[in-house]
Amino acid sequence: MNPHDLPAGAQVAASFPALTQTVHGQRLVYLDGAASKLMPQCVIxxxxxxxxxxxxxxxxxxxxxxxxxxxxxxxxxxxxxxxxxxxxxxxxxxxxxxxxxxxxxxxxxxxxxxxxxxxxxxxxxxxxxxxxxxxxxxxxxxxxxxxxxxxxxxxxxxxxxxxxxxxxxxxxxxxxxxxxxxxxxxxxxxxxxxxxxxxxxxxxxxxxxxxxxxxxxxxxxxxxxxxxxxxxxxxxxxxxxxxxxxxxxxxxxxxxxxxxxxxxxxxxxxxxxxxxxxxxxxxxxxxxxxxxxxxxxSFDRPRRLEAEHHLLAAMEAGLNRLAGVRVLAAGTPKQGALSFVVDGVHAHDVGTVLDRRGIAVRVGHHCAMPVMQRFGVPATVRASLSVHNTQGDVQALVDGVREACERLR
Ligand SMILES: Cc1ncc(COP(=O)(O)O)c(C=O)c1O
Missing domain, CATH: 3.40.640.10 (Type I PLP-dependent aspartate aminotransferase-like (Major domain))
Known part of the structure; x- marks a missing residue:
């Protein structure tokens, strides 16, 4: 088992009924927790x-x-x-x-x-x-x-x-x-x-x-x-x-x-x-x-936060390796979320390609228009983490963004 999946990730995913579904025939990869977290069965x-x-x-x-x-x-x-x-x-x-x-x-x-x-x-x-x-x-x-x-x-x-x-x-x-x-x-x-x-x-x-x-x-x-x-x-x-x-x-x-x-x-x-x-x-x-x-x-919070930190770092590194993809505030410590842009491609189009692969991210100005203005972008793609996310989810995102780059640029 990947150490970065501990203690969050795969075991925890079973707590979320929403994750048992497929979207467009694909496993749901939910990377939109910053908008709303999914609800675990115990809350429901x-x-x-x-x-x-x-x-x-x-x-x-x-x-x-x-x-x-x-x-x-x-x-x-x-x-x-x-x-x-x-x-x-x-x-x-x-x-x-x-x-x-x-x-x-x-x-x-x-x-x-x-x-x-x-x-x-x-x-x-x-x-x-x-x-x-x-x-x-x-x-x-x-x-x-x-x-x-x-x-x-x-x-x-x-x-x-x-x-x-x-x-x-x-x-x-x-x-x-x-x-x-x-x-x-x-x-x-x-x-x-x-x-x-x-x-x-x-x-x-x-x-x-x-x-x-x-x-x-x-x-x-x-x-x-x-x-x-x-x-x-x-x-x-x-x-x-x-x-x-x-x-x-x-x-x-x-x-x-x-x-x-x-x-x-x-x-x-x-x-x-x-x-x-x-x-x-x-x-x-x-x-x-x-x-x-x-x-x-119900989690060991420090371990969970560390696992999340590793996943986010892996996500940033994976996206940074793709030509034409730019993570905003690259290299600065982050918590739970990051935003990126793909040169020459609108964030909504990236989001649509990802959605067809079952990957849920947020696109747009994220109710923070002055931040868009400050960084000179009309919109970003935001990927954000929840306790159920795994290294596999991060890889799915990176693969999806690579496909978006190939298809849309
Ligand atoms: C930093 C921040 N503050 C406030 C809000 C507003 O939260 P709500 O829409 O649940 O009232 C959000 C929602 O995205 C947020 O991200």
């Missing part, structure tokens, strides 16, 4: 069990099913707390996903922004951690400033230092680029920003499945992620917030579950996190997220 089973036997509304009923649904929902919150090492479940707000979580943070922090204040983001952000800050700045008169990205995909840390000034208020930065796969030194960025008195927001969407997360060690004010990028279902995510930071967010929605008392004229609000979770939540999603955390916990 947990959701199905909840839907079959425990489904009811939470927090309101006294009957057995309502109590069970509430317990499952709040157990999921505790599992998330433990997973990211938050100090209290009051700091774990369920959202529809990372996008909603980042918008909540931007709205909350936006309330305190004044004309001339400055919000700092990096130049490699997903639109979900860029557009909400553009909106917050437009509403408040604050100014958006950017940490530049170098040709090698790393952030210009000296430039960041120069951006810090008396009007700097917020740093919002990704823990891993969803396009390049590069990994900013978020710990250093957050530490420096906190020292300078800024509120800090970390977009963990791409990192959470690929590295252990400890929000207390990171010491950020907010941390956002989605369940579907960590083997859970779509439609649920988390905004972690330090309690004092969450207190700054006004309730975005009014309604059931977020109140303490209501008269015809006014309402007083519940405490955290209910204050930010109006209405019936995505209970089955929370159950699925809980199961996904259990799935991730």
């Amino acid at each position: 089973d947990a959701i199905a069990h909840y839907q079959s036997f425990d489904h009811a509304n939470v927090h309101r009923g006294v009957h057995a099913l309502a109590e069970r649904a509430t317990a499952r929902f709040e157990d999921a919150r505790e599992a998330v707390r433990d997973f990211i090492h938050a100090s209290s479940t009051r700091e774990v707000v369920f959202t529809r996903g990372a996008t909603e979580a980042l918008n909540l943070a931007a709205i909350g922090l936006g309330v305190g922004l004044r004309p001339g204040d400055e919000v700092i983001v990096s130049a490699i952000e997903h639109h979900a951690n860029l557009v909400p800050w553009q909106m917050a700045c437009a509403r408040s008169g604050a100014r958006l400033r950017f940490i530049a990205v170098r040709d090698d995909g790393t952030l210009d840390m000296d430039g960041f230092e120069r951006l810090l000034g008396p009007r700097s208020r917020v740093l919002a930065v990704t823990q891993a680029s969803n396009v390049l796969g590069t990994v900013p030194d978020v710990a250093a960025l957050v530490a420096r920003a906190r020292c300078a008195g800024l509120a800090t927001v970390v977009d963990g969407a791409q990192a959470v499945a690929h590295a252990p997360v400890d929000v207390q060690a990171l010491d950020c004010d907010f941390y956002a992620f989605s369940a579907h990028k960590m083997y859970g279902p779509t439609g649920i995510g988390v905004l972690y917030g330090r309690e004092s930071a969450l207190d700054r967010i006004p309730p975005l929605f009014g309604g059931g579950d977020m109140i303490e008392a209501v008269t015809l004229e006014s309402a007083s609000y519940a405490g955290l996190p209910a204050r930010l979770e109006a209405g019936t939540p995505n209970i089955s999603g929370a159950v699925g997220l809980h199961a996904a955390i259990g799935f991730l916990g």
